[in-house]
Amino acid sequence: MRSASVAGASLGSWELLRGITPAAEDAKVRPDAVRLRPEIEPVVRWIEETPREAVFEKAVAELKSGLSYRSLLGGLFLAGVRNIQPRPVGFKFHAVMVINSAHLLGQSAPTSQRLLPMFWALDNFKSSQAKDVEEGDWTLGSVDEGRVPKPHRAKEDFVRAMEAWDVDGADVAVAGLCRGSGAAEAMEPFWRMAVRDQRDIGHKPIFAAQSWRTLQAIGWEHAEPVLRSLAYGLLDLRGDRPGPIGPYEENLRNAGEIGADWQVGRPDPDATVALLTMLREATPEAASAEVVKLLKSGIDPGSIWDAVLLFSSELMMRNPGIIAIHATTAANSLHYIYGASGDDTTRKLALLQAVGWQPLYRERIKSPNPIAIDAIPEDAPVSTDLEAVQGIFEAVGKDRERAAAETVSFLSRGGSPRELFDAASRMIFLKGTDSHDYKYGAAVWEEALHTTDPKWRPRLAAAAMYHLPGASRPDSPLMIRAREAVANVLG
Incomplete structure (x- = not known):
């Protein structure tokens, strides 16, 4: 029998959401704000x-009246794009960057809980909106139509502007790129620009990957304001x-040294461990150069990715906090870009940068804790059984080291990764209080469930226990308020 402590709380009024969980009036738009598509503007x-x-x-009430989940997701994302300044890429702008993470976690939840991440994201947007007003009330404006390039010139103009760090030139070129190119073609130069710069502790590739993934859910027709932001x-x-910040120029040279058959290699757990060990002391440049050697020797890139995610997770074990979170979420985004890009050099750069950035996170953490994930x-x-999952999340609130060890044993002995993931998601839904709970949770579980060598899955999952909320943490005040709102409208 599943324990209430694993679920986080008795579902109570959340069951009322089953009836409105989906598979407004219009208003004038201020003249200096970008106008969105008419079907989403009222939302x-x-x-x-x-x-x-x-x-x-x-x-x-809107959901009860027939608002679709897709429209709620799209409206919330686009409200953030229009109203929250993406500078710095982080802080209050997490209201935008967290949407896809909340969406991914929600899609795997039972129907009665599927909307909970959207309730959390709604409140998070309202908080960020208020902060943005306090800081000057930034709004994404209309594009300068007279300067939008012709479709055949847009990509070249965009790349030139981005390489020159020309904000105005890039803005008009984005509009031309979106209007004259298909989705994959339009995103390709964004992938390259996203992987070049570790500034903002890696939020730039996170923003790029989250934008593309959310657009896949809500529709490419909404791309122009998103990509301008x-x-x-x-x-x-x-x-x-x-x-750029980080070893980008060095890695451009490294990419040129990697042969055409670099993606055809042999999985090698020993190479994974060797690179993991190296990352504990190497410079960004030395770590990236080692990738070139490994690929030339015929190592599968997947074994290198495993080392990156193991090390970022080890940083979480050494010193849980904001830097360790971004060591994982940035690596996850670079891994996603590696899979999404159709450009060979960009794919090489995503891998090289993922390795080269880890020492930068390590040095910012500077933890004396010698703990090793392997x-x-x-x-x-x-x-x-399910009682073991309950015990793991009870341990999280008391002894995270024990929770990690129990996670490794549970999964190594054949325990269900899905049951563990579902329990972790419920902890985040009901007890999470910060954007990073959602961002980190979605990223680390995605990597754990799809790691190249399954032998590393228990250890990636174990490291997550150093950050996830435990069963003993009270439900968040926000979720208590959301439960009351559901009961008031539907009860």
Whole structure:
């Protein structure tokens, strides 16, 4: 029998959401704001204009009246794109970057809980919207139509502007690119620009990957304002001189040394361990150069990706916190770009940068804790039934090291990864209080469930126990308020 402590709380009024979980009135748009497509504009407007304290009731009422999940997801994402400044790429802008993570976690949840991440994201947007107003009330404006290039010139103009860190030139070129190119073609130069710069602790590839993934869910027809916001964020220099942070120039040279058959190699767990060990001390340049050697020797790129994610997870074990979170979420986004890009050089760069960035995170953490992810014992006395999952999340709130060891034993002995993932998601839904709970949770579980060598899955999952909320943490006040709103409207 599944314990209530694993579920986080008795479902209670959440069951009422089953009846409205889907498979407005119009309003004038301020003249200086970008106008969205007419089918989504009314949804965006009520999200923008409804007071924070009433937004849950409004959302439930709209869903009850037939609002589709896709429209709610799209309206929430586009409200953030229009109203939240993507500079710096982080902080309040997480209201935009977290949407896809919330969506992914929600899609795997039972029907009664599938909307919970959207309730959380609604409140998060209203909080960020208020902060943006306090900081100057930035709004994504209309594009300068007179400067939008012809379709055949748009990609070249965009690349030239991005390489010159030319904000205005990139903005008009994005519009031409979206209007004259297919989705994959339009995104290709964005992938290259996203992987070049580690500034903002890796948020730039996160923003790019989250934008593309959310557009896949809500429709490419909404791409133009999203990609204009993305370009503006990618060009943020944080007051520095133009140029990328991290080993990008070195890795451009490294990419040129990698042969054409670099993706045809043999999986090698020993190579994974050797690179993992190297990352504990190497410079960014030395670590990236080692990738070239491994690929030339015939190692499968997947074994290199395993080392990257194992090391980023080890950083979480050494010193849980914001830097360790981004070591994983940035690696996850670079891994996604590696799979999404159709350009051979960009794919090489995504892998090289993923390796080269890890020492940058390591140095910012500077943890004296010598804990090693490949040294977690596998002999914790746990079963492989649901009660073991309950015990793991009870341990999370008391002894994270024990929770990690029990996770390794549970999965190594044949316990269900899906049951563990589902329990982790419920912890995030009901007890999470921060965007990073969603971003990190979605990223680490995606990597754990799809790791190249399944032998590493238990260890990636174990490292997550150093950050995930445990069963003893109270339900978040926000979810309590959302539950009350559901009961008020549907009860």
